[in-house]
Amino acid sequence: MEQKTIYHALNIMPELCNGCSHCMKVCPTQAIRVRNGKALMHPDWCIDCGECIRVCPTHAIKIAADDFQRIFDYEYRLLVLPSVFFGQFSNYISLEMINSILKEMGFTAVHVPEESVDFLLETMNHYIEENQRPVISSFCPAVIRLIQVRFPSLVNNVMRLKQPMELTAHHLRKVYSEKHKADMAKIGIFYVTPCAAKIASVKSPVGDYISPIDGVINMDYLYNRVQKESVKKLAENVADLPQERIQLSGKAIKYTLTGGEKDNMWQTGLAVDGLQNVIDILERLENGEIEGVDYLELRTCDESCAGGILTPNNRFFAAERLRRMAKKLPEECWMPKKYTDYLASIVNVGQIEPRSIVRFHPETKEALKMMEKAQEIKESLIGIDCGACGSPSCEALAEDVVCGKATIEACLFQRIKSGKAGSLSMEQAVGIMEEIWGADKFVDK
Amino acid sequence: MEFKFxxxxxxxxxxxxxxxxxxxxxxxxxxxxxxxxxxxxALYEAEVNIVAHAHHGDIKVKITPQQVYIRLDDEGPGIENVEKAMQKGFSTASSKVREMGFGAGMGLPNIKENADIFTVRSEVGKGTTLEITISTVNNG
Structure with missing residues (x-):
């Protein structure tokens, strides 16, 4: 199994983390433990889904982003802005206003990544006909990572096609280098991300290719800046906005919402959103329980990208607003054939490798022995998964004990049992608690 | 390591x-x-076979570093013609079961395809025993 360093967009800030363990409980790959009163993340197991951010009460988990000023390193500053961004604003703020504010901020042009979806959807339909079914969408990077880590037997079902943000970036680079005779090095393409997973997919793409995107801007940051400016403009009653259009179509707007891919498939498809729902479908698929489905559109966030961790507004309002916008637009918006021919030449990505979690030992024989031991320990534990040991479940504690990463006395109930039997002093018990939850938790405030 | 269901x-x-x-x-x-x-x-197919055809059954799975051995014993109608049941598409399932998406006549052939060693012993009116062995060492 290859062991490359994987880029993660999520970082736990120790100075803000109070070790409350909320994140540990929701992590779908059990990548988090609490030690010395702080959450620690196992980098090989993290899939950048961002579930931990949603539940962190102290905002201690930060999403890395590029410095905004980096856009000025380039002469042509092209913004690739997911259409889901437009769903964040009230009806008073028009697309023209958003466009003109972004231009004032320094961008040469604003494009939606979904400009390439007409081409992509057709390519996908052909791909499905020619490949192992059901084909799993490669749209959501957290889903791809989840499959690599938790469902390695399904990696060959993942569609090996680039997604709108990458295709549109390639397209823009081509347009600007040809039409505007721009020097390639002077074109900077910046993607606005609604989530952590998309950042990770730009910084370390899965499928052996280099991302055509030069930088990533977080959607909440850009929203704040646009919102502030638009309030000013509305107050000033700015009437004569440049009527420059952002190229949009109905299909493009709906693409990032649940059903955006599936509804355009010729074959039978299923659209699933929400992390637990996605896990359930993947479990069933792996068990061979799913038949008669050719395409699986799987999105980690509830309501897809409208529910992204960096989208500021309520996901249902945003999705509804976008659906209403889509109705008023032309259904499709093809780019010239010259460019779709070009995209066809770069749309494929390479093999997607599994990234199986080594829970016990890389050698099966040793792993089996350790697992048997862990099973024994698990049976001796109380099974309430309280997390007071600093591991996410009794099962996880049993694994951690066998792997030498925790002691059985980390379990509260075990400590009381040992205390009752006289084999563990109060001092020792406190010492164990301090190792997990930090010494500061055991002094009077 | 052993498991029972x-x-x-x-x-x-x-x-x-x-x-x-x-x-x-x-x-x-x-x-x-x-x-x-x-x-x-293989195990899922065999499990569904018990659910679809038998009164009840027991599954034993033994995992060693070299192989997975599965034994399924059920009490049920048994298989009248094992040879036929091993053929793709052969089915005795009622239309009701077929409507539920089962009984397409792929059960035993599918298990055979996925197993390294597969044996079926059946007695009509009593029940069926399946033994499935799959080597965990990848030879190819």
């Missing part, structure tokens, strides 16, 4: 419990995903 005939909602559990174990001991898939498909 009890399966009730007609309980379609629980079909897949054994295969899910075994899948989880095999993943944790780093078995090749392709082999895991074979084990899971």
């Amino acid at each position: 009890h399966v009730e005939g007609g309980d379609f909602t629980s079909a897949g419990t054994a295969s899910s559990q075994i899948k989880k174990v095999l993943k944790q001991i780093n078995i090749d995903p392709i082999i895991i898939k074979r084990v899971v498909v």
Whole structure:
């Protein structure tokens, strides 16, 4: 199994983390433990889904982003802005206003990544006909990572096609280098991300290719800046906005919402959103329980990208607003054939490798022995998964004990049992608690 | 490492419990995903067979570093013609069962395809015993 360093967009800030363990409980790959009163993340197991951010009460988990000023390193500053961004604003703020504010901020042009979806959807339909079914969408990077880590037997079902943000970036680079005779090095393409997973997919793409995107801007940051400016403009009653259009179509707007891919498939498809729902479908698929489905559109966030961790507004309002916008637009918006021919030449990505979690030992024989031991320990534990040991479940504690990463006395109930039997002093018990939850938790405030 | 499961005939909602559990174990001991898939498909088919045809049955799974051995014993109608049942598309399922998506005549042939060693012993009116062995060492 290859062991490359994987880029993660999520970082736990120790100075803000109070070790409350909320994140540990929701992590779908059990990548988090609490030690010395702080959450620690196992980098090989993290899939950048961002579930931990949603539940962190102290905002201690930060999403890395590029410095905004980096856009000025380039002469042509092209913004690739997911259409889901437009769903964040009230009806008073028009697309023209958003466009003109972004231009004032320094961008040469604003494009939606979904400009390439007409081409992509057709390519996908052909791909499905020619490949192992059901084909799993490669749209959501957290889903791809989840499959690599938790469902390695399904990696060959993942569609090996680039997604709108990458295709549109390639397209823009081509347009600007040809039409505007721009020097390639002077074109900077910046993607606005609604989530952590998309950042990770730009910084370390899965499928052996280099991302055509030069930088990533977080959607909440850009929203704040646009919102502030638009309030000013509305107050000033700015009437004569440049009527420059952002190229949009109905299909493009709906693409990032649940059903955006599936509804355009010729074959039978299923659209699933929400992390637990996605896990359930993947479990069933792996068990061979799913038949008669050719395409699986799987999105980690509830309501897809409208529910992204960096989208500021309520996901249902945003999705509804976008659906209403889509109705008023032309259904499709093809780019010239010259460019779709070009995209066809770069749309494929390479093999997607599994990234199986080594829970016990890389050698099966040793792993089996350790697992048997862990099973024994698990049976001796109380099974309430309280997390007071600093591991996410009794099962996880049993694994951690066998792997030498925790002691059985980390379990509260075990400590009381040992205390009752006289084999563990109060001092020792406190010492164990301090190792997990930090010494500061055991002094009077 | 050994696991035991009890399966009730007609309980379609629980079909897949054994295969899910075994899948989880095999993943944790780093078995090749392709082999895991074979084990899971074979076990799931066999599990559904008990649910669809038998009164009840017991599953025993033994995992060693070299192989996964599965034995399924059921009490039920048995298989009248094992040879025929091993042919793709042969089915005795009622239309009701077929409507539910089962009984397409792929059960035993599918198990055979995924197993390294597969034996079926059946007595009409009494029950069926399946033995499935899949090597966990990838030879190709």
